[in-house]
Amino acid sequence: xxxxxxxxxxxxxxxxxxxxxxxxxxxxxxxxxxxxxxxxxxxxxxxxxxxxxxxxxxxxxxxxxxxxxxxxxxxxxxxxxxxxxxxxxxxxxxxxxxxxxxxxxxxxxxxxxxxxxxxxxxxxxxxxxxxxxxxxxxxxxxxxxxxxxxxxxxxxxxxxxxxxxxxxxxxxxxxxxxxxxxxxxxxxxxxxxxxxxxxxxxxxxxxxxxxxxxxxxxxxxxxxxxxxxxxxxxxxxxxxxxxxxxxxxxxxxxxxxxxxxxxxxxxxxxxxxxxxxxxxxxxxxxxxxxxxxxxxxxxxxxxxxxxxxxxxxxxxxxxxxxxxxxxxxxxxxxxxxxxxxxxxxxxxxxxxxxxxxxxxxxxxxxxxxxxxxxxxxxxxxxxxxxxxxxxxxxxxxxx
Amino acid sequence: xxxxxxxxxxxxxxxxxxxxxxxxxxxxxxxxxxxxxxxxxxxxxxxxxxxxxxxxxxxxxxxxxxxxxxxxxxxxxxxxxxxxxxxxxxxxxxxxxxxxxxxxxxxxxxxxxxxxxxxxxxxxxxxxxxxxxxxxxxxxxxxxxxxxxxxxxxxxxxxxxxxxxxxxxxxxxxxxxxxxxxxxxxxxxxxxxxxxxxxxxxxxxxxxxxxxxxxxxxxxxxxxxxxxxxxxxxxxxxxxxxxxxxxxxxxxxxxxxxxxxxxxxxxxxxxxxxxxxxxxxxxxxxxxxxxxxxxxxxxxxxxxxxxxxxxxxxxxxxxxxxxxxxxxxxxxxxxxxxxxxxxxxxxxxxxxxxxxxxxxxxxxxxxxxxxxxxxxxxxxxxxxxxxxxxxxxxxxxxxxxxxxxxxxxxxxxxxxxxxxxxxxxxxxxxxxxxxxxxxxxxxxxxxxxxxxxxxxxxxxxxxxxxxxxxxxxxxxxxxxxxxxxxxxxxxxxxxxxxxx
Ligand code: HEM
Numbered sequence: 001x002x003x004x005x006x007x008x009x010x011x012x013x014x015x016x017x018x019x020x021x022x023x024x025x026x027x028x029x030x031x032x033x034x035x036x037x038x039x040x041x042x043x044x045x046x047x048x049x050x051x052x053x054x055x056x057x058x059x060x061x062x063x064x065x066x067x068x069x070x071x072x073x074x075x076x077x078x079x080x081x082x083x084x085x086x087x088x089x090x091x092x093x094x095x096x097x098x099x100x101x102x103x104x105x106x107x108x109x110x111x112x113x114x115x116x117x118x119x120x121x122x123x124x125x126x127x128x129x130x131x132x133x134x135x136x137x138x139x140x141x142x143x144x145x146x147x148x149x150x151x152x153x154x155x156x157x158x159x160x161x162x163x164x165x166x167x168x169x170x171x172x173x174x175x176x177x178x179x180x181x182x183x184x185x186x187x188x189x190x191x192x193x194x195x196x197x198x199x200x201x202x203x204x205x206x207x208x209x210x211x212x213x214x215x216x217x218x219x220x221x222x223x224x225x226x227x228x229x230x231x232x233x234x235x236x237x238x239x240x241x242x243x244x245x246x247x248x249x250x251x252x253x254x255x256x257x258x259x260x261x262x263x264x265x266x267x268x269x270x271x272x273x274x275x276x277x278x279x280x281x282x283x284x285x286x287x288x289x290x291x292x293x294x295x296x297x298x299x300x301x302x303x304x305x306x307x308x309x310x311x312x313x314x315x316x317x318x319x320x321x322x323x324x325x326x327x328x329x330x331x332x333x334x335x336x337x338x339x340x341x342x343x344x345x346x347x348x349x350x351x352x353x354x355x356x357x358x359x360x361x362x363x364x365x366x367x368x369x370x371x372x373x374x375x376x377x378x379x380x381x382x383x384x385x386x387x388x389x390x391x392x393x394x395x396x397x398x399x
Numbered sequence: 400x401x402x403x404x405x406x407x408x409x410x411x412x413x414x415x416x417x418x419x420x421x422x423x424x425x426x427x428x429x430x431x432x433x434x435x436x437x438x439x440x441x442x443x444x445x446x447x448x449x450x451x452x453x454x455x456x457x458x459x460x461x462x463x464x465x466x467x468x469x470x471x472x473x474x475x476x477x478x479x480x481x482x483x484x485x486x487x488x489x490x491x492x493x494x495x496x497x498x499x500x501x502x503x504x505x506x507x508x509x510x511x512x513x514x515x516x517x518x519x520x521x522x523x524x525x526x527x528x529x530x531x532x533x534x535x536x537x538x539x540x541x542x543x544x545x546x547x548x549x550x551x552x553x554x555x556x557x558x559x560x561x562x563x564x565x566x567x568x569x570x571x572x573x574x575x576x577x578x579x580x581x582x583x584x585x586x587x588x589x590x591x592x593x594x595x596x597x598x599x600x601x602x603x604x605x606x607x608x609x610x611x612x613x614x615x616x617x618x619x620x621x622x623x624x625x626x627x628x629x630x631x632x633x634x635x636x637x638x639x640x641x642x643x644x645x646x647x648x649x650x651x652x653x654x655x656x657x658x659x660x661x662x663x664x665x666x667x668x669x670x671x672x673x674x675x676x677x678x679x680x681x682x683x684x685x686x687x688x689x690x691x692x693x694x695x696x697x698x699x700x701x702x703x704x705x706x707x708x709x710x711x712x713x714x715x716x717x718x719x720x721x722x723x724x725x726x727x728x729x730x731x732x733x734x735x736x737x738x739x740x741x742x743x744x745x746x747x748x749x750x751x752x753x754x755x756x757x758x759x760x761x762x763x764x765x766x767x768x769x770x771x772x773x774x775x776x777x778x779x780x781x782x783x784x785x786x787x788x789x790x791x792x793x794x795x796x797x798x799x800x801x802x803x804x805x806x807x808x809x810x811x812x813x814x815x816x817x818x819x820x821x822x823x824x825x826x827x828x829x830x831x832x833x834x835x836x837x838x839x840x841x842x843x844x845x846x847x848x849x850x851x852x853x854x855x856x857x858x859x860x861x862x863x864x865x866x867x868x869x870x871x872x873x874x875x876x877x878x879x880x881x882x883x884x885x886x887x888x889x890x891x892x893x894x895x896x897x898x899x
Contacts, residue, residue: 130659133667133688133701258879265847272843276836284689287700287824288614289832290605292492294453301446308442315435326443333446341453 006060006072009053010081014119016046017088017112024104031248036101043104047092050085061128070131073144080118082144083338084111086152090263094156098259102246106159113190139281147274147299151334153267154306157260158331161324164256166243168321171236175321177380180235181373182328187235188228214365225372232376257320260327261313268306275299298337305330432510441504448500452491455483463489505602508595516592523585529571529578530855530871538855538871539878540885544893546868550577550858553866556895557856564888566854580855588875590845597838604831610636612826615643617699619651620707620818624675628823646695648675652683654704654817668701670819696825703820705768706753706813713751713776714812715792720805728811744782744804749789751776753813763791770813780804851875854888868892 023039026032057072072078091107094100165179195211212224278296279289290296309326312318431437456462463483467476480489487494535541546553554577561568566581614632619625627644652671659666667687674682674694684692692699712732717739719725727740731748738745753770755763763775774794780787780801790801792808800807854872861867870892874881 130662130664130666133665136667137689269840269843269847273840276840279836280833281689283829284691285700286702286822287691287698287826289829292452292457297449297453301449304442304446304449308439308446311435311438311442315439318436318439 006053006057009049009056010115010119013046013050013053014112014115016042016049017084017108017115020046021105021108021112024101024108027101028105036104039104040095040101043088043092043108047085047088050081050088054081054085057128064128070136071141072128073141074131074135075129077118079144079148080114082148083151084114086148087111087114087155090149090152090156090266094259094263098255100255103156103159103163106163107156110155117193134285137281137284139277139284143274143277143281146270146277150267150270150274151338153263153270154302154327154331154334157263157267157327158334160256160260160263161327163246164253164260164324165321165328166239166246167256168253169243171240174377174381175325176239177236177377177383178325179328180232180239180380181376183239184228184232184235184376185369185373187231191227192224209365213369225368228372236380257324260324264306264309264327264330268303268310271299271303271306275303295337295341298333298341302330302333302337305333429510432506433514435511437507438504438511441500441507445500445504448491448497451488455488455491457492458490460489501602505599508598512592512595519588519592523588527569527580527582527853529580530857535855535857535869535871538873540872540882541869542871542889543867543869546866548866550860550866553868554579554856554858557858557868557870557892560888560891560895561854561856563891564854564884576857576859578855578857580853582851582853584849585851587845587849588851590842590847590849592842593838594842594846597835597842600835600838601832604828604833604835607828607831608826609828610634612824612828613637613639613643615823616702617649617821617823618707618818619649619672619821620710621651621654621816624648624650645697647677647681649673649699650675651819654819656704656817668704668819670701670704670821672699672819672821696827698824700822700824701819702822704817705820706770706815707818708768711751711753711813711815713748713753713774713810714814715746715748715776715778716809716811717746717806718809720807730812730814732815739806742805744780744787744806747779747781749777749779751810755793757795774810774813776808776810778808850877850881852881852884854885856892 020039020042023035023042027036027039054072057078058070061070061072073082087107088111091103095104162179162182165175169176169179189209192209192212196209199211211220213221215221215224275296278299282291282296283289305326309323309330312323312326456466460480463480464476467479471479483489487496491497530538558568558570558579561579561581566583568579568581571578571580611634612632613630613634615628615630617625617628625645626648627642630639630641630643633639650673652673653669654671655667655669656665657667657669658664669685669687671683671685672692673680674692676694682692682694686692686699686701688701691701710732712730712735714728714730716726716728719741723741725741729737729739729746731737733748733750736745736747751774752763752765753774754765754767755773755775756766758764766773772794776792778790778792778801780790780803788801788803790804790808791799792810793799794810797809852872852874855870857869857871859867859869870889872881872885872888
């Protein structure tokens with residue numbers, strides 16, 4: 001007998017999120033309240049199906065017998081599904097609390113992409129697998145659940161902080177360079193992953209981004225970097241349009257700032273509990289509560305960035321824009337903790353990872369990517385400060 | 400853009416008053432360490448440098464060498480590795496400069512707390528004060544109304560309205576004035592400090608652990624007893640060798656490997672251990688992963704298992720080549736001999752290994768003590784006391800056979816008593832760490848989700864003889880939450896006054 005009810009629910013939920021995304025985009029485009037309500041309704045429906053998928057998977061694991069029953073958060077498929085579920089949950093809470101549907105168009109694609117990725121990725125098993133003895137611990141379940149809820153809250157804060165930066169910067173502002181660079185990086189990575197899917201039907205044993213930036217052919221690599229530069233240039237030039245489009249919604253920057261903070265105030269205690277329960281689990285499993293394993297360390301890095309965010313808000317000159325920048329970096333760190341460590345570095349947590357060793361070919365790529373990002377922001381900064389100076393001179397000469 | 404939002408604190412917390420007071424080197428060091436800017440900078444630096452240790456393998460020179468050879472080539476790699484070791488990058492989280500950063504953060508927290516906590520405690524201990532004409536004007540949430548009725552009745556209604564909101568009001572009377580006021584959650588102001596102090600407590604627990612704690616391992620064969628362990632992590636403040644005597648003995652009664660029904664995937668490793676103290680069996684427990692044994696502060700964790708190499712036996716199958724076809728299995732320990740059935744040949748199992756690989760010069764190298772189809776056995780044959788020949792039998796290569804013996808041999812089994820591999824730790828600081836963690840979570844929850852809320856209602860008679868009621872409220876942060884509550888409070892006040 002096949003226990004696949006959970007997969008059916010999973011598929012329905014994925015599709016529903018796609019529809020929700022379309023309606024939220026429609027709501028953004030036409031600003032029609034009815035469309036927005038439909039979008040929310042579809043989201044609730046998708047969330048119900050998703051919950052049912054997780055619930056039935058849990059139940060089905062017990063139906064298999066042979067002592068296989070367990071909470072479904074122990075392999076990559078289950079953990080991604082839970083990740084998407086928590087993001088939608090936190091989003092629903094924020095939408096309901098702030099009576100604002102603008103963020104839906106940003107959140108639903110994330111949930112949809114995560115779920116389709118995990119469903120079609122060939123080397124990810126969707127079967128219910130028996131638990132290895134080390135994972136049999138209730139501390140582990142609390143650890144995973146709280147960490148994920150924390151990550152989801154940070155994801156929402158990330159989107160909101162990015163919007164804050166978009167709305168609150170003009171081109172003569174170094175933070176403008178920062179958010180266009182972030183958006184550029186996101187767009188480029190999504191495009192590169194799509195290119196991977198399109199050209200490498202069998203991803204097994206391949207590197208991520210092999211179709212573009214890490215292509216064996218130098219020509220393709222150069223073209224990819226050039227494409228990245230073009231996308232950045234376009235964003236720099238047309239970013240103002242995006243800003244004015246978003247500015248048309250009644251989302252005040254005060255509100256964005258507040259939601260950005262409140263979601264971190266939700267996420268920070270959750271992440272703290274997540275790290276601590278992880279330490280309790282490690283202590284029960286091998287007698288060391290903290291071993292500086294890469295996954296642990298990255299979760300600490302994330303925690304430190306958000307602690308810096310909280311204190312930055314209390315410091316004059318660091319609140320507002322700079323705090324929003326920290327929130328964005330915090331979320332990069334979240335993504336790296338969840339995916340990067342498994343894909344690139346070794347660790348105890350590498351369920352579904354490609355192996356124990358560090359992926360050496362990724363290091364030059366990551367360095368170049370970081371350098372590209374930094375140089376771009378630097379160039380914007382120089383441009384902006386020189387334009388500010390000349391603007392200042394003008395103002396002086398006009399007097 | 401950079402103005403203070405009500406989600407943060409209202410008072411500017413980044414500029415402690417002492418900084419502006421007396422100058423001098425001590426004062427300037429003090430104000431350096433009490434600054435919030437230092438906190439933000441330190442937290443960011445700690446986050447950034449921690450990244451290094453996730454890329455450079457810690458305490459694993461082979462892995463680092465591999466990586467460096469890949470990046471810099473065979474020639475330069477050793478020099479780069481030397482540089483990395485000198486900078487402490489290969490044991491980063493214990494390097495002097497990382498510890499220095501942690502000390503800076505600790506000082507920052509400590510001085511910050513000394514600077515601010517007394518003021519906060521003073522504020523928490525102080526009784527709430529009635530508002531004066533001047534102070535009431537500074538309240539952000541305030542509403543003034545002229546009401547009918549006499550002062551006593553109006554004030555009584557106000558007190559009732561405050562009670563209805565779940566506050567317990569205090570009364571204050573002066574000439575021509577009655578005030579009722581109440582507050583809630585003033586102790587929540589201590590939450591942040593609980594969180595800060597807990598970070599220091601966690602550090603203290605970790606230090607105690609590294610000074611007096613140790614880590615080790617032990618392998619106990621079923622039925623055997625140990626009284627010492629090998630050390631992998633040494634305490635900083637105790638002088639010990641590579642072994643550590645235990646203050647008691649531990650016996651392994653039994654080891655069990657449980658599989659998921661119908662698969663070969665392990666579902667549990669179970670070791671039954673007995674602690675023997677002063678010759679008495681004091682404790683018996685079956686441990687498994689995630690469920691260790693603890694006795695006198697020393698904990699034993701299930702970590703590995705295997706067949707005890709010293710007592711293992713290998714089963715060799717001998718098939719007679721003819722004229723009479725026969726099959727016989729012989730299970731022998733290392734060095735044991737037997738006479739082969741149907742002949743006068745003696746076979747000695749001189750040596751064996753359950754898991755070998757064939758090295759570059761065709762020599763055999765033991766890989767592990769797991770039996771998985773790559774075993775090797777060395778057999779010596781003799782007849783009438785005279786050696787015939789030596790042969791090496793390999794699981795992977797059935798063609799490796801003796802030439803002068805009329806049998807074909809193969810390895811069909813590997814057995815013996817199991818040993819259980821235990822990780823042993825002693826960490827006297829761990830409970831302090833958990834105390835700190837609990838406080839940290841509590842402190843953060845209090846800081847984020849509990850607020851200090853205050854309300855006042857002041858009733859005065861104006862010169863014209865009118866009764867004027869002023870309601871005011873304040874919250875230490877998160878004003879948007881309180882605004883709703885204050886509005887409901889005003890509604891309650893107003894409805895009561897329509898009645899009166
Ligand atoms: C890892 C270390 C630290 C942690 C986990 C931590 C945690 C926190 C938390 C959770 C808050 C509440 C933030 C909010 O309400 O938005 C807070 C506030 C604060 N922290 Fe820290 N903190 C740390 C280090 C420090 C240090 C070193 C200082 C020293 C300057 C400091 C000074 C403050 C101040 C002044 C506040 C505001 C207090 C208030 O609201 O009155 N913190 N901290």
